[in-house]
Amino acid sequence: MNPMEESNIDELLNSYLDGELNARQQVEVQRLAAHDTQIARRLADLEKCKVLVSSLPPSEAPAEMLEQIKSTLEKQTLLGQRGGTVESRAGARHLFVRKLVAAAAMLGLVALLAGVVYSILSGQGTDRPVAEVIWDGPVGDYTLEEAAGRGSAGEGRSPAVSAFDGRVVLRAVDFVAVDAFVNNAIDENVQFKYIVEKEPGSKSTYALSCSREDLNRILAELEAVWSRCDSAVFLLRTGLFTEQVEIRGIRPGQIARLLNEDMADGRIRLAKDLAVLNGLDALLPGREVLALFEPAQVDLITIPKPVLTSGEKTAKTSVDQSAGAADAHLTIVVEAKE
Amino acid sequence: MRQAPISIDDSALVEQWQRGDGAAMERLILKYQNRIYNVILKICADVDDAAELTQETFVKVIENIGKFERRSSFYTWVFRIAVNLSLNYCQRRARIRFSSLDSADDGRTDEAKVTLAELLADARSPEPAKIAEDRELCELVVGAIMRLDENQRAVLVLRDIEGMNYAEISKVLDVELGTVKSRISRARSNLREILEASL
Numbered sequence: 001m002n003p004m005e006e007s008n009i010d011e012l013l014n015s016y017l018d019g020e021l022n023a024r025q026q027v028e029v030q031r032l033a034a035h036d037t038q039i040a041r042r043l044a045d046l047e048k049c050k051v052l053v054s055s056l057p058p059s060e061a062p063a064e065m066l067e068q069i070k071s072t073l074e075k076q077t078l079l080g081q082r083g084g085t086v087e088s089r090a091g092a093r094h095l096f097v098r099k100l101v102a103a104a105a106m107l108g109l110v111a112l113l114a115g116v117v118y119s120i121l122s123g124q125g126t127d128r129p130v131a132e133v134i135w136d137g138p139v140g141d142y143t144l145e146e147a148a149g150r151g152s153a154g155e156g157r158s159p160a161v162s163a164f165d166g167r168v169v170l171r172a173v174d175f176v177a178v179d180a181f182v183n184n185a186i187d188e189n190v191q192f193k194y195i196v197e198k199e200p201g202s203k204s205t206y207a208l209s210c211s212r213e214d215l216n217r218i219l220a221e222l223e224a225v226w227s228r229c230d231s232a233v234f235l236l237r238t239g240l241f242t243e244q245v246e247i248r249g250i251r252p253g254q255i256a257r258l259l260n261e262d263m264a265d266g267r268i269r270l271a272k273d274l275a276v277l278n279g280l281d282a283l284l285p286g287r288e289v290l291a292l293f294e295p296a297q298v299d300l301i302t303i304p305k306p307v308l309t310s311g312e313k314t315a316k317t318s319v320d321q322s323a324g325a326a327d328a329h330l331t332i333v334v335e336a337k338e
Numbered sequence: 339m340r341q342a343p344i345s346i347d348d349s350a351l352v353e354q355w356q357r358g359d360g361a362a363m364e365r366l367i368l369k370y371q372n373r374i375y376n377v378i379l380k381i382c383a384d385v386d387d388a389a390e391l392t393q394e395t396f397v398k399v400i401e402n403i404g405k406f407e408r409r410s411s412f413y414t415w416v417f418r419i420a421v422n423l424s425l426n427y428c429q430r431r432a433r434i435r436f437s438s439l440d441s442a443d444d445g446r447t448d449e450a451k452v453t454l455a456e457l458l459a460d461a462r463s464p465e466p467a468k469i470a471e472d473r474e475l476c477e478l479v480v481g482a483i484m485r486l487d488e489n490q491r492a493v494l495v496l497r498d499i500e501g502m503n504y505a506e507i508s509k510v511l512d513v514e515l516g517t518v519k520s521r522i523s524r525a526r527s528n529l530r531e532i533l534e535a536s537l
Contacts, residue, residue, distance in 0.1 A: 010523040018497060018522070020504050047463055049526045052479050052533075053498040055466035061375035062389050066367055069396045076397070 013043050017050055116273050162264035165237040167331040170229045175336035178228055179204050182334050185221035206332040215328040219252040230337045236271040245271040249278040348412040367396050374420045380495045381424040383484050395420040414509040428488045450474035455537050482532040490525035
């Protein structure tokens with residue numbers, strides 16, 4: 001008899017012992033046991049087990065069971081009512097406090113956003129030091145005019161008109177492609193460039209001194225490669241009190257906006273506001289902050305590229321041959337991200 | 339075989355209870371408290387815990403009587419609650435239970451083992467009355483039951499101690515009838531092996 005058959009026979013025998021078989025099945029089991037000593041012995045063994053268990057003396061519940069049940073219920077009812085009241089009151093208080101805090105936080109956020117947006121749109125920033133300021137050295141006695149003097153001195157501009165001076169660091173895993181694109185964009189759009197440093201495969205530094213128009217064109221071109229960068233940090237060198245404003249997650253359009261801001265103080269305020277805006281944008285899921293306020297604000301100058309009509313390559317001109325004044329200084333650093 | 343459930347009476351009492359008759363509730367508790375306690379005790383093997391679980395069973399019954407829709411009988415419903423509580427208890431207390439059983443085993447006399455050996459070897463069926471009188475033999479059997487897997491123990495207790503038929507066990511444990519059959523078969527087979535091994 002294989003184990004499967006044995007198991008089936010056992011089930012049949014147990015069903016017989018437990019009175020779960022109909023009359024015909026019972027007769028069959030009795031016949032089976034009468035003709036097979038093994039089955040008869042097995043039936044006897046199983047019956048002994050059944051008798052041993054069913055013969056165990058019944059135990060009676062404690063006499064005070066009903067009273068204990070009633071007592072438990074009374075306690076639970078009392079505790080439940082009190083507990084429920086206390087819990088519900090505490091819960092209501094907790095809920096109210098949470099709602100209050102949430103409302104205050106929302107109001108604060110809305111007010112902050114409104115302030116930032118208002119200052120960006122109106123061009124009047126707040127005096128609050130909301131952006132991260134990196135001190136780049138000892139506090140000096142620079143004046144606004146002195147700070148704005150770089151690149152514009154002797155060019156007949158108003159002292160309040162400030163030269164643009166910044167540094168953007170792009171980090172990309174796909175360093176080679178990004179660097180090639182940046183290099184090409186500079187080659188095509190700026191009439192004069194300085195390559196300060198090139199560490200093959202890891203870092204390239206382009207120090208540009210050009211006109212605002214040239215820089216706008218480069219930024220317009222760089223828009224296409226920005227999405228391939230893993231991070232973009234911009235540093236606005238103000239010269240004012242030697243402070244620099246750092247803007248994380250900078251976009252080319254934002255750099256263009258800073259570039260096109262003539263006044264040094266206005267540019268600093270705008271940079272601080274952008275730093276806050278980008279910071280909020282990075283904190284909020286979905287990055288919807290900029291999507292709400294910025295799309296219409298990108299004012300990159302798009303100038304159609306000249307079409308070459310001959311096979312001759314356009315020769316680069318020196319800075320002296322440049323038509324525009326070199327009042328925009330931007331250092332672009334492309335780094336390989338590990 | 340133990341007393342059979344009287345569902346007609348139960349139905350009337352449950353209806354009265356659901357209408358707010360406290361006396362009907364008391365009658366039902368008094369009717370079932372010993373049987374519930376007995377089943378729980380045979381599953382969990384601890385007098386104090388069995389009393390507590392019995393109490394907990396009836397408290398749950400009282401708390402939920404309003405939701406009882408009489409799709410099953412009150413009898414299977416109340417046992418379902420009791421067995422579920424007992425099996426949960428067994429799972430929580432498994433380690434403690436086995437250690438206490440091991441220590442209890444040391445106290446058993448050889449006399450009970452001899453009686454058991456004779457019983458198992460005898461071709462005749464044992465007399466229930468004699469077994470019930472032999473306290474030490476009963477302890478030996480209870481010890482063996484406690485060594486069964488919890489699910490097998492539950493079906494065996496419901497069948498051989500409470501006297502439920504397979505259909506009722508199936509409702510109480512919420513398993514198929516075939517599962518009940520196979521569990522009972524395995525339980526008895528395993529019990530036999532455990533008893534023989536204890537000699």
